[in-house]
Amino acid sequence: MKHYKYFFLILVFISVGYSFVFGQDDTRVYIAKAISNNCSYLNGNAIQGYKLCLIPKGKTEIPVVMCEYSSGTWFSEYNDEEKIKILEELLSFEGDTSICSKKVCNYGSKKFKKPKTLLYSTQIDALYLFTNFVVSSYAPTYCPFPVIYDKVKKKEVNFDQHKISEIFKLYRVWLANLKLNGSAKFKVPLNDSRFEWFGTQSFFGYYKENFWIYGIYPSGRVTGVCVD
Numbered sequence: 001m002k003h004y005k006y007f008f009l010i011l012v013f014i015s016v017g018y019s020f021v022f023g024q025d026d027t028r029v030y031i032a033k034a035i036s037n038n039c040s041y042l043n044g045n046a047i048q049g050y051k052l053c054l055i056p057k058g059k060t061e062i063p064v065v066m067c068e069y070s071s072g073t074w075f076s077e078y079n080d081e082e083k084i085k086i087l088e089e090l091l092s093f094e095g096d097t098s099i100c101s102k103k104v105c106n107y108g109s110k111k112f113k114k115p116k117t118l119l120y121s122t123q124i125d126a127l128y129l130f131t132n133f134v135v136s137s138y139a140p141t142y143c144p145f146p147v148i149y150d151k152v153k154k155k156e157v158n159f160d161q162h163k164i165s166e167i168f169k170l171y172r173v174w175l176a177n178l179k180l181n182g183s184a185k186f187k188v189p190l191n192d193s194r195f196e197w198f199g200t201q202s203f204f205g206y207y208k209e210n211f212w213i214y215g216i217y218p219s220g221r222v223t224g225v226c227v228d
Contacts, residue, residue, distance in 0.1 A: 030055055030086045031093075032062050033122070036101040039067035042118060049101035052093065052125050054086065067102060069132045069139075069224030076218035080183055083216055087133065087175055093126035094168040097161070100125040100146075105226040107132075108144030108199060115147040115198045117156045124148070124158055127171065131189060131197065137219040141204055142188060143197035152194045167195055183216045 032053045037046040053066045057077040078086065100120050106112055120128075128146040132139045148167060150157045157163040167190075174189045188206045190196055205211045 029060075030082075031089050034062070034065045036065060036067070039065075039101040040103040040105075042103050047099070047101050047103060047119070049099035050122050050125075051101045052090070052122065052129055054129070057082075068226060069107060069129060070222065071129075072133065072136065072218045072223065075133050075216075080216065083133070083183070084175070084179060087130055090126040090130040091168060091171055091175065093123050094165065095161075096122040096126070098122045102146075104145055104147055105228040106144055106199075107140065107146075107224055107226055109140035109227075111227070112144050112199045115145055115149075115156050117147045117158050117198075120146050120158050123164060123168075127167065128197075130171065132224050134186075134216055135188060135213060136217055137221055137223060138188075138204070138206070138213065139219070139223045141201040142206055144199035144201075145197065147198035149196050149198045149200075150194060151196060156198060157195070163195070167193075170195070185212050185214055187212065 032055055034051050034053055035049075036051050037048045039049075039051055040047045051065055051067060053062045054071045054074050055062050056074045075083065075086070098121060100122055102120075102125070104115060104117050104120060106114070124146055127148075128143065131143050135142050146158075148157050148164070149155070150160075150163060170193055171189055174187075174191075178186055188211075191207055196202075200206065
């Protein structure tokens, strides 16, 4: 059954299938956590779950729920200091094991071998949205799927909380370095670690010493839209 990439957010509750809440407390102003049953279908059934969405600058609510990961234009409206706060807020979702309303699908630039994992949690959604924002146009080949792979154990680890907590720690160290050194030039978040996003195209040299991303900028091409 066809799924919808976007749907209008109306501030009512389950009677229309979704509702809207800010992050995990009412002090958050950048990320919304929306309840949805319109983002994906699995085995013919709608997935009842949550989707994290970036609120456009100058707004107090999201005009649409972004079922995909193509909100880079909204992200680019924020200045560098605000972008850091957005990334920090995304990392605050560590431990949120509620189910994401999106099933695992291919956000890459071509057909890739698919992972075994079919669903993922809000904390993975947060990491994946974070990654799409910072790697920008590299996302289709750096993180084609919202599934994390342990290169040592050779297994997918989306539901291994110990491993996911390790990855959040890596992302926090990465972000601390970004705040210290600036966003003009930086490595990919999982550089030199045992983990990678499933389907990473290593021949692009993401983990080589001379590979750098120059600035947190919006992608020049369409990214974050499922191609399955």
